[in-house]
Amino acid sequence: MDLELSEEELELRDNVRGVLAAACPPSLVRSVFEGKDTGDALWEQMVGLYWPALALPERVGGLGRTFVDVTIVVEELGRAVAPGPYLATVTQFTPAVSELGSPEQADRFLAPVAAGETTGTLAVAEHGRWEPAAVAAVARPEGSDWVLTGSKSTVLDADTADEVVVVARATDTAGIDGLGAFVVPGDELEAFPRRVIDPTLRICDVVLDDIEVPADRVLAEPGAGGTTQALRRVLDEATVAVAASTIGACRRIFEMTLDYAKEREQFGRPIGSFQAVKHRIADLYSIVERSTALLYFAALTIAEDDPRRREAASLAKAAAGDCQRLVAEDGLQLHGGIGMTWEYDLHLLLKRAKAGEALFGTAASHRAELARSLELVAP
Amino acid sequence: MRLTFDDTVESFRSTFRAWLGENRPSEEEMTADPAVSSAHLPGWARRWTRRMFDDGWLVPGWPPERGGRDAAPVETLVYLEELERARVPRTTNPQGLGIVAPSIFEFGTEEQVSRYAMPILRGEKSACLGMSEPGAGSDLASLSTRATAEGDGFVVNGQKVWTSGASHADFCFLFCRTDPDAPKHKGISVLLVDMDTPGVTVRPLPHITKPEQTDLNEVFFTDAVVPAANLLGQLNNGWALAGASLAHERGMVWLGTVMELESTFDRLAAEAREILPRLPAFEQAHAADQIVRCYVDVQAAKCLGYRSFAKLARGGSAPEQALMKAFCSESHRRLHLVGSELHGDGGLDVWDARRGEQAWIEQYFNSFGGTISAGTSEIQRNIIAERVLGLPRG
Numbered sequence: 001m002d003l004e005l006s007e008e009e010l011e012l013r014d015n016v017r018g019v020l021a022a023a024c025p026p027s028l029v030r031s032v033f034e035g036k037d038t039g040d041a042l043w044e045q046m047v048g049l050y051w052p053a054l055a056l057p058e059r060v061g062g063l064g065r066t067f068v069d070v071t072i073v074v075e076e077l078g079r080a081v082a083p084g085p086y087l088a089t090v091t092q093f094t095p096a097v098s099e100l101g102s103p104e105q106a107d108r109f110l111a112p113v114a115a116g117e118t119t120g121t122l123a124v125a126e127h128g129r130w131e132p133a134a135v136a137a138v139a140r141p142e143g144s145d146w147v148l149t150g151s152k153s154t155v156l157d158a159d160t161a162d163e164v165v166v167v168a169r170a171t172d173t174a175g176i177d178g179l180g181a182f183v184v185p186g187d188e189l190e191a192f193p194r195r196v197i198d199p200t201l202r203i204c205d206v207v208l209d210d211i212e213v214p215a216d217r218v219l220a221e222p223g224a225g226g227t228t229q230a231l232r233r234v235l236d237e238a239t240v241a242v243a244a245s246t247i248g249a250c251r252r253i254f255e256m257t258l259d260y261a262k263e264r265e266q267f268g269r270p271i272g273s274f275q276a277v278k279h280r281i282a283d284l285y286s287i288v289e290r291s292t293a294l295l296y297f298a299a300l301t302i303a304e305d306d307p308r309r310r311e312a313a314s315l316a317k318a319a320a321g322d323c324q325r326l327v328a329e330d331g332l333q334l335h336g337g338i339g340m341t342w343e344y345d346l347h348l349l350l351k352r353a354k355a356g357e358a359l360f361g362t363a364a365s366h367r368a369e370l371a372r373s374l375e376l377v378a379p
Numbered sequence: 380m381r382l383t384f385d386d387t388v389e390s391f392r393s394t395f396r397a398w399l400g401e402n403r404p405s406e407e408e409m410t411a412d413p414a415v416s417s418a419h420l421p422g423w424a425r426r427w428t429r430r431m432f433d434d435g436w437l438v439p440g441w442p443p444e445r446g447g448r449d450a451a452p453v454e455t456l457v458y459l460e461e462l463e464r465a466r467v468p469r470t471t472n473p474q475g476l477g478i479v480a481p482s483i484f485e486f487g488t489e490e491q492v493s494r495y496a497m498p499i500l501r502g503e504k505s506a507c508l509g510m511s512e513p514g515a516g517s518d519l520a521s522l523s524t525r526a527t528a529e530g531d532g533f534v535v536n537g538q539k540v541w542t543s544g545a546s547h548a549d550f551c552f553l554f555c556r557t558d559p560d561a562p563k564h565k566g567i568s569v570l571l572v573d574m575d576t577p578g579v580t581v582r583p584l585p586h587i588t589k590p591e592q593t594d595l596n597e598v599f600f601t602d603a604v605v606p607a608a609n610l611l612g613q614l615n616n617g618w619a620l621a622g623a624s625l626a627h628e629r630g631m632v633w634l635g636t637v638m639e640l641e642s643t644f645d646r647l648a649a650e651a652r653e654i655l656p657r658l659p660a661f662e663q664a665h666a667a668d669q670i671v672r673c674y675v676d677v678q679a680a681k682c683l684g685y686r687s688f689a690k691l692a693r694g695g696s697a698p699e700q701a702l703m704k705a706f707c708s709e710s711h712r713r714l715h716l717v718g719s720e721l722h723g724d725g726g727l728d729v730w731d732a733r734r735g736e737q738a739w740i741e742q743y744f745n746s747f748g749g750t751i752s753a754g755t756s757e758i759q760r761n762i763i764a765e766r767v768l769g770l771p772r773g
């Protein structure tokens with residue numbers, strides 16, 4: 001098992017980091033926080049660099065690279081607290097269409113993603129739960145069309161995305177897999193943006209008020225079978241991507257804290273020479289490295305479609321959760337007062353790290369998932 | 380980044396696996412005559428070491444004359460995986476094979492190689508490491524055991540402590556002070572001292588959970604005479620030898636630890652599957668959460684290990700290595716703590732009758748050996764902070 005980035009992968013990382021340093025400085029992020037900028041120019045630049053096309057097949061105009069590459073990009077986006085539709089479009093909408101839809105639908109919906117013409121997202125969670133069993137929104141057949149009603153929570157970019165994959169359930173399919181997946185144009189949904197701690201992530205709640213979906217926009221018809229399994233695969237990808245974003249933010253917090261401990265002097269010496277500080281920084285380093293190792297293991301299981309991918313995704317998300325807890329807490333504490341100001345960049349990263357914890361299952365919910373898969377508790 | 384190894388590496392693995400199947404010591408041999416200290420060589424262990432040496436499987440990365448086959452690092456890695464999987468100890472004298480013999484090859488004379496290093500490789504001799512003293516633990520360089528040049532040799536006076544295996548070892552890799560006037564790191568030398576030298580006495584230190592166990596010892600030196608030919612490397616340059624070990628395997632020592640973590644976890648999970656259903660809901664959830672946290676740690680240690688190995692194999696540096704010692708030993712300790720707590724009042728029992736071995740609580744106390752020896756967890760954090768992260772010394 002080789003868990004280190006290859007030359008090519010390292011090159012991609014450096015390249016992405018360089019682009020973001022120039023195109024997404026903290027000043028831009030702060031403007032988005034303050035509602036003075038939307039970050040649209042940044043997205044156009046990402047499209048120009050083919051980032052949305054990275055892991056898409058060449059058939060739809062993609063570059064045919066792997067999910068490891070996507071993870072690299074997303075980690076860097078987390079590190080830069082980048083705003084924009086990349087996360088939802090590339091790591092939620094795209095796998096939803098590929099895993100749940102037909103090859104024709106993949107061509108139809110993903111070619112515009114590769115070309116940067118369409119953004120998308122995934123509406124699966126309800127009441128903050130992402131597991132397929134929690135889906136209660138209703139899909140009702142009407143001829144060859146379907147009608148969706150109910151509500152969805154915590155949908156990223158629901159107010160701006162061009163296309164939204166909605167997961168809903170048919171109620172009269174007793175005994176069979178009643179889950180279905182539908183592509184709905186974003187402007188047909190009622191999206192309510194929430195005011196959240198990291199405003200660069202547009203987290204919305206959504207109401208489905210009798211939305212009519214024509215047959216050609218049905219990715220997976222309720223009762224078709226296998227939909228829950230396919231949806232789980234989508235969730236694996238989305239979960240690992242959120243872990244990547246979280247860890248990207250955490251690594252930057254760790255680096256800022258380390259630099260600060262070397263620079264800031266009190267009692268006539270750098271605060272990093274005090275052992276109480278030193279050992280905490282060593283622990284931050286350790287937890288960031290450990291979570292990163294699990295993150296890339298998970299990314300690799302997805303890239304190689306290894307049977308361990310589900311478990312690896314939960315391991316990565318659980319580790320990222322513990323990582324952000326420690327790194328955000330000690331990172332802010334060790335900065336002293338300066339960390340509590342709006343002008344200093346640290347808070348942007350702290351907020352991105354915290355936001356990641358709540359999306360696609362908390363660390364605790366992924367540990368619960370692991371407890372079930374290890375057969376420690378009943379399924 | 381890849382999940383699998385190349386075919387050539389996998390065929391190396393099959394070759395070793397087949398050899399191992401035919402040549403490994405049997406479970407019966409091993410349990411009938413277990414090694415009772417880290418320098419004890421029971422008959423089966425002597426024969427096993429010799430067989431590995433003869434067939435080039437003792438240190439695969441070394442040339443045939445040193446018990447190897449010039450294997451590549453990644454081949455050594457799969458070799459270690461296979462040994463762990465078969466649950467066969469590579470040696471019952473880890474400090475001899477892993478630290479003492481390689482240091483003698485690196486710094487020793489031909490005579491020292493043939494009298495001390497080769498016999499270790501052939502399973503004929505074992506060695507102990509005489510570093511720590513009552514007044515010199517974490518601050519090893521403050522050691523005060525004296526070796527005074529006299530005639531054609533040295534006269535040694537002083538005391539070592541925690542010397543693993545001293546009561547079984549044939550010789551000691553002894554750090555002593557040869558220049559008391561030099562700065563503390565500059566006046567230290569290493570002597571190879573036969574344990575039957577007059578003036579060397581060993582007093583076993585009864586162990587925290589097994590008072591009858593003789594692994595830890597005090598070693599006293601009273602006017603012990605050591606020939607000058609037993610000085611390893613240069614006089615007063617002993618500190619440079621303190622860090623020597625199987626250099627090409629240094630990036631892999633985590634592997635055994637991680638596989639031990641995995642098998643300990645498997646045992647914990649198996650017992651938990653029986654115990655958890657009997658617990659009230661809150662306690663069940665709490666215990667399951669503790670166990671899953673251990674699982675995350677074990678898998679993280681494993682991924683971190685493979686990642687650092689990949690960096691080293693590409694010729695880069697792997698700062699993760701510095702983290703592995705503290706993190707693995709602390710995870711190991713936590714597994715045993717969780718294991719003992721899982722059993723409630725039964726966790727107080729010292730003997731696990733079903734498995735016929737010490738129960739969790741005793742192994743928990745034993746596990747502090749990992750977080751204390753070879754540089755405590757606190758010292759590891761100092762090293763990470765100062766040498767890896769560049770924080771100023773306090």
Ligand SMILES: Cc1cc2nc3c(=O)[nH]c(=O)nc-3n(C[C@H](O)[C@H](O)[C@H](O)COP(=O)(O)OP(=O)(O)OC[C@H]3O[C@@H](n4cnc5c(N)ncnc54)[C@H](O)[C@@H]3O)c2cc1C
Pocket residue numbers: 507508509510511512515516517518540541542543544747748749751752753754755756757758761
């Ligand atoms: C099972 C076992 C086997 C061993 N085998 C051998 C052997 O074969 N040969 C041998 O020579 N030695 C051996 N040792 C000794 C081992 O290397 C020492 O115990 C170890 O280096 C710590 O030294 P000490 O026990 O004197 O503790 P001390 O150094 O006195 O430490 C006491 C406490 O103070 C902390 N501390 C000390 N200095 C610092 C600092 N600078 N910053 C922060 N905290 C600090 C330590 O972390 C520890 O918690 C063995 C020990 C054990 C437990």
